[in-house]
Amino acid sequence: MSEDKNTLPETARGGPIARFMALPTDSVAKTLFVAVTLCLVASMIVSAAAVALRPTQEINALKDKQINILQVAGIYDPEKDVLDSFAAFEPHVLELSTGAFTQEFDAASFDDRAAADDPATSIALEDDPAGIVRQGKYVTVYLLRDDAGEIDKLIMPLHGYGLWSTLYGFIALEENGNDIFGLQFYDHAETPGLGAEVDNPRWKALWNGKRLSDEDGTLQISVTKAAPAAGKDYHIDALAGATLTTNGVHNLVRFWMGEAGYGPFLDTLKAGDVQ
Numbered sequence: 001m002s003e004d005k006n007t008l009p010e011t012a013r014g015g016p017i018a019r020f021m022a023l024p025t026d027s028v029a030k031t032l033f034v035a036v037t038l039c040l041v042a043s044m045i046v047s048a049a050a051v052a053l054r055p056t057q058e059i060n061a062l063k064d065k066q067i068n069i070l071q072v073a074g075i076y077d078p079e080k081d082v083l084d085s086f087a088a089f090e091p092h093v094l095e096l097s098t099g100a101f102t103q104e105f106d107a108a109s110f111d112d113r114a115a116a117d118d119p120a121t122s123i124a125l126e127d128d129p130a131g132i133v134r135q136g137k138y139v140t141v142y143l144l145r146d147d148a149g150e151i152d153k154l155i156m157p158l159h160g161y162g163l164w165s166t167l168y169g170f171i172a173l174e175e176n177g178n179d180i181f182g183l184q185f186y187d188h189a190e191t192p193g194l195g196a197e198v199d200n201p202r203w204k205a206l207w208n209g210k211r212l213s214d215e216d217g218t219l220q221i222s223v224t225k226a227a228p229a230a231g232k233d234y235h236i237d238a239l240a241g242a243t244l245t246t247n248g249v250h251n252l253v254r255f256w257m258g259e260a261g262y263g264p265f266l267d268t269l270k271a272g273d274v275q
């Protein structure tokens with residue numbers, strides 16, 4: 001008498017799982033199954049890690065930006081807590097077109113990059129020498145005051161296209177709004193040893209003491225191979241072997257320091273109207 005098939009274990013009944021299990025280990029089906037399962041498990045682990053680490057990455061990115069602002073202002077001390085040191089700055093959201101600070105946004109949390117992407121807070125550029133496509137109407141600038149409460153330095157964000165990437169950085173100006181204290185980028189993807197030499201401390205040091213505009217108020221700053229007629233006070237040597245990144249830096253600095261950028265703000269400052 002034959003046994004009822006339903007009472008037999010699955011392997012004996014010959015169901016799909018049993019048939020799969022019975023296949024040789026090196027069969028195509030088993031190999032594919034193991035490969036797909038491994039991919040799924042690995043992608044789940046990577047996704048979970050990405051989600052779990054996102055808040056930490058955001059905190060680190062913010063900290064890195066704050067360190068860069070401290071560095072460009074010349075007050076970074078690795079021994080000190082970044083947040084404590086950063087408290088020295090007075091952030092303001094600046095309306096570029098008027099050159100005046102606005103209270104419309106919270107300066108401590110205003111996101112310049114998000115604002116530059118949002119059509120409500122940015123404009124599409126027709127004349128776009130910095131290659132940024134859209135420009136935020138508002139940016140966060142940082143004032144550093146001396147012990148007497150007078151403005152000592154101004155730190156302003158700027159960005160523009162190099163050869164491979166958009167370079168994001170800060171320029172620090174002296175209180176007169178014309179003498180450069182420093183410039184540095186905190187985010188770019190130019191080639192190490194070529195365009196990435198924008199991060200070379202020796203090249204960055206060349207910016208200290210240079211001037212933006214001449215006595216007549218004409219913007220003269222340049223980053224080129226040869227110094228133009230305005231002279232070396234307004235000139236930073238190009239990076240060797242990286243003329244294209246250098247052109248990007250030249251264009252972005254002139255764009256942001258000109259009328260479409262911080263021009264109105266610097267005029268307000270020079271008129272003594274920024275307190």
Ligand SMILES: Cc1cc2nc3c(=O)[nH]c(=O)nc-3n(C[C@H](O)[C@H](O)[C@H](O)COP(=O)(O)O)c2cc1C
Nearest residue numbers: 163190191194195196239240241242243244245246
């Ligand atoms: C793989 C590769 C990466 C390069 N990266 C850069 C770069 O990041 N910035 C740059 O200006 N030029 C870069 N260049 C060189 C440019 O193509 C170009 O030759 C250079 O900007 C010219 O500079 P020069 O006139 O000072 O020689 C790169 C070239 C190669 C082959």
